[in-house]
Amino acid sequence: MKRExxxxxxxxxxxxxxxxxxxxxxxxxxxxxxxxxxxxxxxEFGASAAYREKEFGIWQAWTxxxxxxxxEALALGLMTLGIxxxxxxxxxxxxxxxxxxxxxxVQMTGAVPVPIYQDAVGEEIAYVLDHCKARFxxxxxxxxxxxxxxxxxxxxxxxxxxxxxARGMRKYDHAKLTQYxxxxxxxxxxxDKAALKARTDALTxxxxxxxxxxxxxxxxxxxxxxxxxxxxxxxxxxxxxxGLRAGDEVLAYLPMAWVGDFIFSIGQAYWxxxxxxxxxxxxxxxxxLREIGPTYYFAPPRVFETQxxxxxxxxxxxxxxxxxxxxxxxxxxxxxxxxxxxxxxxSAMGRFxxxxxxxxxxxxxxxxxxxxxxxxxxxxxxxxxxxxxxFYRAMGINLKQLYGQTExxxxxxxxxxxxxxxxxxxxxxxxxxxxxxxxxxxxxxxPGVFVEYYNNAESTAGxxxxxxxxxTGDAGFLEPDTGHLRIIDRAKDVGKMADGSLFAPKYVxxxxxxxxxxxxxxxxxxxRDRCVAFIxxxxxxxxxxxxxxxxxxxxxxxxxxxxxxxxxIRSHVxxxxxxxxxxxxxxxxxxxxxLVLHKExxxxxxxxxxxxxxxxxxVEEKFDDLITGLYxxxxxxxxxxxxxxxxxxxxxxxxTLKLMDAATVPVGTMKVAAE
Amino acid sequence: xxxxxxxxxxxxxxxxxxxMMEMKNITLRFGGVVAIKDxxxxxxxxxxxxxxxxxxxxKSSMLNVISGFYRPQEGEVWFRGxxxxxxxxxxxxxxxxxxxxxxxxxxxxxxxxxNVMTGRLNHMKTGMLGQALWWGKAEREESENxxxxxxxIDFLEIQSIRKTPVGRLPYGLKKRVELARALAAEPKLLxxxxxxxxxNVEEKEDMSRFIxxxxxxxGTTIALIEHDMGVVMDLSDRVVVMDYGKKIGDGxxxxxxxxxQVIDAYxxxxxx
Numbered sequence: 010m011k012r013e014x015x016x017x018x019x020x021x022x023x024x025x026x027x028x029x030x031x032x033x034x035x036x037x038x039x040x041x042x043x044x045x046x047x048x049x050x051x052x053e054f055g056a057s058a059a060y061r062e063k064e065f066g067i068w069q070a071w072t073x074x075x076x077x078x079x080x081e082a083l084a085l086g087l088m089t090l091g092i093x094x095x096x097x098x099x100x101x102x103x104x105x106x107x108x109x110x111x112x113x114x115v116q117m118t119g120a121v122p123v124p125i126y127q128d129a130v131g132e133e134i135a136y137v138l139d140h141c142k143a144r145f146x147x148x149x150x151x152x153x154x155x156x157x158x159x160x161x162x163x164x165x166x167x168x169x170x171x172x173x174x175a176r177g178m179r180k181y182d183h184a185k186l187t188q189y190x191x192x193x194x195x196x197x198x199x200x201d202k203a204a205l206k207a208r209t210d211a212l213t214x215x216x217x218x219x220x221x222x223x224x225x226x227x228x229x230x231x232x233x234x235x236x237x238x239x240x241x242x243x244x245x246x247x248x249x250x251x252g253l254r255a256g257d258e259v260l261a262y263l264p265m266a267w268v269g270d271f272i273f274s275i276g277q278a279y280w281x282x283x284x285x286x287x288x289x290x291x292x293x294x295x296x297x298l299r300e301i302g303p304t305y306y307f308a309p310p311r312v313f314e315t316q317x318x319x320x321x322x323x324x325x326x327x328x329x330x331x332x333x334x335x336x337x338x339x340x341x342x343x344x345x346x347x348x349x350x351x352x353x354x355x356s357a358m359g360r361f362x363x364x365x366x367x368x369x370x371x372x373x374x375x376x377x378x379x380x381x382x383x384x385x386x387x388x389x390x391x392x393x394x395x396x397x398x399x400f401y402r403a404m405g406i407n408l409k410q411l412y413g414q415t416e417x418x419x420x421x422x423x424x425x426x427x428x429x430x431x432x433x434x435x436x437x438x439x440x441x442x443x444x445x446x447x448x449x450x451x452x453x454x455x456p457g458v459f460v461e462y463y464n465n466a467e468s469t470a471g472x473x474x475x476x477x478x479x480x481t482g483d484a485g486f487l488e489p490d491t492g493h494l495r496i497i498d499r500a501k502d503v504g505k506m507a508d509g510s511l512f513a514p515k516y517v518x519x520x521x522x523x524x525x526x527x528x529x530x531x532x533x534x535x536x537r538d539r540c541v542a543f544i545x546x547x548x549x550x551x552x553x554x555x556x557x558x559x560x561x562x563x564x565x566x567x568x569x570x571x572x573x574x575x576x577x578i579r580s581h582v583x584x585x586x587x588x589x590x591x592x593x594x595x596x597x598x599x600x601x602x603x604l605v606l607h608k609e610x611x612x613x614x615x616x617x618x619x620x621x622x623x624x625x626x627x628v629e630e631k632f633d634d635l636i637t638g639l640y641x642x643x644x645x646x647x648x649x650x651x652x653x654x655x656x657x658x659x660x661x662x663x664x665t666l667k668l669m670d671a672a673t674v675p676v677g678t679m680k681v682a683a684e
Numbered sequence: 685x686x687x688x689x690x691x692x693x694x695x696x697x698x699x700x701x702x703x704m705m706e707m708k709n710i711t712l713r714f715g716g717v718v719a720i721k722d723x724x725x726x727x728x729x730x731x732x733x734x735x736x737x738x739x740x741x742x743k744s745s746m747l748n749v750i751s752g753f754y755r756p757q758e759g760e761v762w763f764r765g766x767x768x769x770x771x772x773x774x775x776x777x778x779x780x781x782x783x784x785x786x787x788x789x790x791x792x793x794x795x796x797x798x799n800v801m802t803g804r805l806n807h808m809k810t811g812m813l814g815q816a817l818w819w820g821k822a823e824r825e826e827s828e829n830x831x832x833x834x835x836x837i838d839f840l841e842i843q844s845i846r847k848t849p850v851g852r853l854p855y856g857l858k859k860r861v862e863l864a865r866a867l868a869a870e871p872k873l874l875x876x877x878x879x880x881x882x883x884n885v886e887e888k889e890d891m892s893r894f895i896x897x898x899x900x901x902x903g904t905t906i907a908l909i910e911h912d913m914g915v916v917m918d919l920s921d922r923v924v925v926m927d928y929g930k931k932i933g934d935g936x937x938x939x940x941x942x943x944x945q946v947i948d949a950y951x952x953x954x955x956x
Contacts, residue, residue, distance in 0.1 A: 064838070065831065065834035065835060065837075065838055066830075066834045066837070066843070066846060067834075176839070176897065176901065177897055177900065177901070179900065179901075180696060180697045180698075180900070289843045289844075290841065290843050290844060292843070292844035293843050293844045296844070654886075655886070656886075656889070
């Protein structure tokens with residue numbers, strides 16, 4: 010029934026031609042809002058699990074019917090608080106079914122949910138709450154309530170707060186505070202069901218579904234308004250692309266304020282009717298992942314990197330037989346695994362050996378990692394190292410890449426099952442059109458394109474033109490023969506070196522970050538004659554190496570400046586230089602000098618966004634003295650850096666950093682001439 | 685001065701009840717050494733009572749007297765309006781008193797969960813045979829106790845180490861597990877012997893929050909020994925100060941802070 014009601018289901022998409030907006034604007038069977046999808050799911054999958062959460066050591070489950078009941082009770086409760094259509098309701102906390110219900114409950118009342126990053130500090134929260142004039146806040150626990158109360162006097166619009174976890178909240182003044190279940194009970198008793206139904210029925214395909222704040226790599230965060238059309242069309246297209254269906258399982262562990270989580274855990278989950286599982290706590294995610302064994306899984310490259318690093322570290326500590334098994338079969342898997350996954354022919358012997366390997370190594374390893382049942386796995390957000398990517402695919406995990414952004418309701422391009430490569434981000438998602446501007450910037454147009462930036466017509470106009478084309482801010486190109494999109498760097502970060510050659514820092518940084526020892530790298534060189542780099546070591550990998558080599562260290566800072574660590578990093582940098590030199594366009598981006606930073610770049614210090622992307626300009630200003638040192642040839646620099654602790658207090662760390670030279674490959678003028 | 689049964693409400697809205705336990709002229713000697721000399725003080729229902737003092741002041745001995753482990757040569761311990769006879773440790777536990785130790789005393793080879801489960805011992809009624817056979821009432825009882833334990837695990841945020849052997853945990857977490865085990869007994873009076881010794885600032889803040897939450901959520905009366913003056917002054921409702929086995933101060937943190945004898949004991953006095 011659901012399938013038939015989908016008008017674009019059978020439309021073949023050639024990738025670039027795209028589908029005109031008018032073709033997809035008719036929603037089937039009145040499924041014009043998330044609450045409408047919920048009602049459909051109750052009818053169709055009423056008795057199957059919609060949500061699970063591990064609490065008190067046990068997985069607790071709610072069926073679609075039960076979830077709908079909880080959501081309705083909360084919506085009725087919000088009505089008793091006097092919520093109006095169009096009000097903004099901020100939702101902040103860790104991934105819990107109750108907070109997902111809050112989003113839908115808010116939608117039912119005609120108001121707009123605004124999820125906020127739970128680790129945002131008071132200032133950041135204050136900005137968002139003030140910007141959207143949030144009238145209500147639904148908070149996970151005391152910590153979140155405290156953060157809001159701390160800045161509360163600056164928020165005139167704020168009417169009432171609802172909190173979920175009652176712990177530590179008893180002494181608070183409850184004049185403007187209500188506990189979640191208490192509000193639900195009130196809704197069940199006093200709520201006006203007819204009024205709520207009228208509100209829900211009034212929702213259209215163009216009503217606002219959610220407002221998500223961008224992480225703000227540059228400047229203040231912007232509120233991206235996404236309509237029901239944006240979310241539902243995108244969910245439909247992408248879910249059909251990968252054949253997601255009821256019965257799939259997903260683990261909701263990424264920030265609720267991130268567009269990806271909204272699409273996976275609400276958009277696609279409600280469209281396809283699959284189950285959303287919430288971990289017990291942030292620390293137990295890996296364990297819960299293993300228990301649930303999701304069939305649909307998303308993780309940023311960093312998570313895959315960390316897991317691979319952990320596996321490798323543990324293998325180094327394993328016995329000789331196990332190590333031999335692991336090495337032998339992983340070697341084999343790298344040869345035939347990806348072919349088998351893509352359905353390409355493999356010799357009988359190769360198949361048999363892979364089967365054996367699955368028995369001894371891949372199967373148990375996948376089970377340990379929680380990937381036994383993954384049918385569709387995605388990574389996005391950053392470039393993933395080819396070795397990392399291949400490792401997972403070799404084991405038979407269907408890991409793919411996608412490219413997207415908040416303004417597109419996530420999906421711009423994704424990789425088809427048999428066209429997976431580490432260096433591209435795939436072909437356009439059904440319904441998406443792409444074009445590349447003269448300066449290399451990628452533009453797209455799709456049913457998922459956002460409505461506007463809230464209260465910011467200027468930025469909206471600057472991002473989306475009158476024909477609906479949106480600038481991604483990324484520079485890239487379409488491969489002529491395959492139609493795959495390749496992303497080089499942020500368009501604004503792509504610059505020119507002093508001699509006029511192309512400067513693409515991200516390209517070099519990604520190559521550096523593919524080394525397990527390097528957690529983060531920042532390359533400088535715009536308008537300069539050569540490039541220099543900051544490196545962050547990966548404490549897990551380097552720490553383990555230090556332990557095995559009996560190298561004692563007292564702190565991150567000390568380990569980061571250890572001569573042998575610096576030497577290792579130098580060899581990595583030089584290897585990257587050799588690889589960069591091979592690329593004609595970017596050979597000027599070789600790193601001439603580098604240093605290993607004495608602290609990890611951190612979102613609390615403003616050096617990174619909450620989604621862990623480096624804020625290049627802030628890093629450049631903050632460590633100005635270090636950059637100067639790298640360029641004027643100093644052998645070492647003493648510096649003092651302000652750091653912010655997790656509780657918001659500030660301190661400073663002093664360090665003397667050694668500045669290192671790295672060998673570069675001379676770039677012949679011949680290549681330039683040959684062009 | 686408050687009467688035995690008077691109750692009052694603190695500035696942060698907690699109700700402190702009448703006297704729960706009273707030390708009357710306690711003197712404790714080990715041979716010729718006088719560890720505690722003629723000390724009297726009381727602990728009220730619902731309060732956080734700190735015992736502080738320099739090294740060797742007799743704080744841990746005092747806690748052992750409260751817990752009934754040491755029997756004072758002179759003086760009496762009154763519990764809920766009655767003098768308390770000499771008791772066996774299990775009888776003390778049955779009265780609703782639980783404690784943690786200065787040097788962690790956990791079962792290192794057992795998991796966190798099992799360690800905390802041992803705290804439920806007093807709440808298990810079935811015999812050894814029933815438990816060994818895992819049959820009928822024993823099974824139900826274990827489920828109930830497990831639920832209580834899971835609530836404490838959730839409360840102290842140690843879900844991620846539930847199945848980890850205690851021996852593999854860092855010091856700060858072991859302290860927390862020990863607190864979990866003490867809480868599992870659902871004590872009326874919780875004795876904490878230096879709950880924050882050897883912790884860094886962040887761990888201390890966490891532990892302080894847990895202690896306050898325990899007091900607040902479960903209404904547990906808490907008596908604690910602590911060295912860190914900042915922590916003590918922030919946490920406790922009343923403070924007893926000991927020095928060389930004698931009580932040199934008793935009162936609210938503010939009163940104690942301005943007490944000259946306390947200042948001398950902590951900062952030292954010049955011998956002139």
